[in-house]
Amino acid sequence: MVALCSYETTKLVRIHSVRLGSLKWTLNATVLLFICLVMLWNRKYQQFDQVVSSVTAKVKGVAHMQLPGEGGVIWDEADYSGFLQDKNSFFVVTNIIMTKSQKQGRCPEPPSSGRRCQHHSDCERGAWDQRSHGIQTGSCVKFDALARTCEVVGWCPVEAKNKPPRPALLASAEKFTVLIKNNIRFPAFNFIRRNILPEMTESYLRKCRRANDSLCPIFMLGDVVNRAGENFSTMAVEGGVIGIQIKWDCDLDHLTRRCLPAYSFRRLDQKESNKTLSPGFNFRFAKYRTVDGVEERTLYKAFGIRFDIMVFGQAGKFSFIQLIIYIGSTLSYYALTTILLDWLIGTSCYVAEEGQNYSERKVESIPDKKECILCVSYVDEDDIRLVKMSRKKRLQDAKSIGVQARREDIGHMTATLCLLTEPRSFPATFSQPCSSPPPSWCKCGGCSASPIPQEELCCRRGSEGPCVASSALFHKLSLQRTLLEALILYREPFTPTPPDGAALRRCAYRQYVAWRLGEPPADCRPAIPRCCVTRIREAFPSPGGRYGAFALAKHAAT
Structure with missing residues (x-):
C-alpha cells in the first residue's frame, strides 16, 4: 500500500x-x-510520398549511309528506331553488318564459328551448338582453298563477318533528337504533373534545346552521350547502354511550391571491350522478299545504343x-x-x-554492505589513501585503491580553537611510554601489537621517524581533558558532567580525525593508527580494562 x-x-x-x-x-x-x-x-x-510515373520517347532524324554492295541508303526513324521499343527505353541503330540474299539450303560454316574437318567422320549429323548457323549434315566440304569445314542446313550464305565496321555506318545519328514525355503522380497528395510544363507551347518545343535550357524535354543523342562522359563516335561502333535519370524533388507547400525535373546521364554497361566477352549492345533482324517464288532475306546485325529512362523522386507537404x-x-x-x-x-x-x-552533491554513492572502504592518513604524506578493509591482511600492508587530497573540517576545527583555553605550556614532543618492543609493521616505535589485523596500522607509511602521538599538538587536541569536556558539552549541552571515559575517548577520536583526515571522502570510514588509539586509551582508560574491537562505525575504534 x-x-x-x-x-x-x-x-x-x-x-x-x-x-x-x-x-x-x-x-x-x-x-x-x-x-x-x-x-x-x-x-x-513534411510528409513524403514516392513518385509513380510513365515514360514515352519519340526519336527524330534522317541519316544517309553507304552500305557495302548497296551504295547510298537513307534511313529514317522507322529503320533505325523501330525495334526494341520497350517500356521506359528506346533504341537507336548506329552500325550494322549486312548479309544479302540468304536462301535456305546447304553451305559450309565459316572457320571462325564452325568446326574444321578433314573427313566426313569429323562432322556429326544433326549436331548444333550456340555458335552454329544451322544443323550439320555430316559432310565435310571445302570452304576455301585453305580450309574445310562441316556443312550445315540453314540460311545460306551464312554470316561471315563478326567485327562491326569502323567508323560506324550511322555515326550521323549523333545529331538525332528525342522527345521524352514523362507523366508523374503522387497518390498521397493527388498531384499530377509532366515534364512538358504548362507554359511550354508548340513553338517553344520546336526551338528549345537542352544545351541552353535545362528544362527542355528534347535532347540531342550526341549531347546525351557526351554528358554521360562518353564519345558518341566511339560508342556507336559496338553500341552500349545509356541511362537517362529524371529526378523529381517536389515541395508542395504553398509558400515554397517547387516541382521541376532534374536530368542526369550515365553509362550503364561495361565500355571496355577487353573486359567483357560480349561488348556493347547488338541484335539481329531480317527483311524478307520473294524472288521467282523463292523466299530470300537480307540479314542485319544491328549495333546501337539503348537509352533507359529511369524516373525517381518524392514530394513533400507540411504535416x-x-x-x-x-x-x-x-x-x-x-x-x-x-x-x-x-x-x-x-x-x-x-x-x-x-x-x-x-x-x-550530484551523485549519492551507496557502497556494498560486504565491502568497507577506509581512509588512512600518514604523517609522512600529504594526501589521504583509500584502502579496502581485509579481515585477514593487516591494514598497514593493504594496497591503496586511490589517493585524494585532504579537505579541512573547517567547522569542527573552528569550534576547537574557540574552546581551546591557554593551558600550561607543553614541550614540543613527548617521549614514548615504556613498552615492549614494537611489532615489525610499526615505523614510529609507538604502536603495540594487536590480535586483529584491521587494527594494525601505524601513523607512518614508509620512512621511520617520530610518532604523531608524541607531538604536542596531539596532546592539546586529543588528550587535553578540559578541551574534550568543553567539546562534548558544545555538541551535547545536556550531557552529565563529568563525562565518562567512553565519551572522552570518542571525542578524542573525533579530534584526531578532524585534525589528520579533515572531512573524509563520502562513503569512506576513517582509520586511526594503533599508536594514537593506545595513547587515547591510556589517557582515558575503561574501568574494566575492556575496549571494543575495530568497529565499522563513523570512527574506527571505541
Whole structure:
C-alpha cells in the first residue's frame, strides 16, 4: 500500500556558475541551430510520398549511309528506331553488318564459328551448338582453298563477318533528337504533373534545346552521350547502354511550391571491350522478299545504343504530425549538453575542488554492505589513501585503491580553537611510554601489537621517524581533558558532567580525525593508527580494562 501511494522523482542539482551557465546556453543554442538547419535542409516537417510515373520517347532524324554492295541508303526513324521499343527505353541503330540474299539450303560454316574437318567422320549429323548457323549434315566440304569445314542446313550464305565496321555506318545519328514525355503522380497528395510544363507551347518545343535550357524535354543523342562522359563516335561502333535519370524533388507547400525535373546521364554497361566477352549492345533482324517464288532475306546485325529512362523522386507537404515527431526525436540531442558539462566537471578541465564538490552533491554513492572502504592518513604524506578493509591482511600492508587530497573540517576545527583555553605550556614532543618492543609493521616505535589485523596500522607509511602521538599538538587536541569536556558539552549541552571515559575517548577520536583526515571522502570510514588509539586509551582508560574491537562505525575504534 505504501508503494502505491508514493511517488519517486529525479533529484536535480542547481550549480550557480557563470562559466557553466554560459557554456550551457551556448551549447543549447548550437544544438538548436543544428536541429533547425537539418529540419529546413531535409524538410523533416513534411510528409513524403514516392513518385509513380510513365515514360514515352519519340526519336527524330534522317541519316544517309553507304552500305557495302548497296551504295547510298537513307534511313529514317522507322529503320533505325523501330525495334526494341520497350517500356521506359528506346533504341537507336548506329552500325550494322549486312548479309544479302540468304536462301535456305546447304553451305559450309565459316572457320571462325564452325568446326574444321578433314573427313566426313569429323562432322556429326544433326549436331548444333550456340555458335552454329544451322544443323550439320555430316559432310565435310571445302570452304576455301585453305580450309574445310562441316556443312550445315540453314540460311545460306551464312554470316561471315563478326567485327562491326569502323567508323560506324550511322555515326550521323549523333545529331538525332528525342522527345521524352514523362507523366508523374503522387497518390498521397493527388498531384499530377509532366515534364512538358504548362507554359511550354508548340513553338517553344520546336526551338528549345537542352544545351541552353535545362528544362527542355528534347535532347540531342550526341549531347546525351557526351554528358554521360562518353564519345558518341566511339560508342556507336559496338553500341552500349545509356541511362537517362529524371529526378523529381517536389515541395508542395504553398509558400515554397517547387516541382521541376532534374536530368542526369550515365553509362550503364561495361565500355571496355577487353573486359567483357560480349561488348556493347547488338541484335539481329531480317527483311524478307520473294524472288521467282523463292523466299530470300537480307540479314542485319544491328549495333546501337539503348537509352533507359529511369524516373525517381518524392514530394513533400507540411504535416503537423511529422513536425511533432521530429521535435520529439531531436529533444534527446539536448542531453549532449548535460553529458559534456558533467564530463568537464569531473575532469581536470575544471577546478578540482569545485568539481569534486559538484560531483559529491550530484551523485549519492551507496557502497556494498560486504565491502568497507577506509581512509588512512600518514604523517609522512600529504594526501589521504583509500584502502579496502581485509579481515585477514593487516591494514598497514593493504594496497591503496586511490589517493585524494585532504579537505579541512573547517567547522569542527573552528569550534576547537574557540574552546581551546591557554593551558600550561607543553614541550614540543613527548617521549614514548615504556613498552615492549614494537611489532615489525610499526615505523614510529609507538604502536603495540594487536590480535586483529584491521587494527594494525601505524601513523607512518614508509620512512621511520617520530610518532604523531608524541607531538604536542596531539596532546592539546586529543588528550587535553578540559578541551574534550568543553567539546562534548558544545555538541551535547545536556550531557552529565563529568563525562565518562567512553565519551572522552570518542571525542578524542573525533579530534584526531578532524585534525589528520579533515572531512573524509563520502562513503569512506576513517582509520586511526594503533599508536594514537593506545595513547587515547591510556589517557582515558575503561574501568574494566575492556575496549571494543575495530568497529565499522563513523570512527574506527571505541
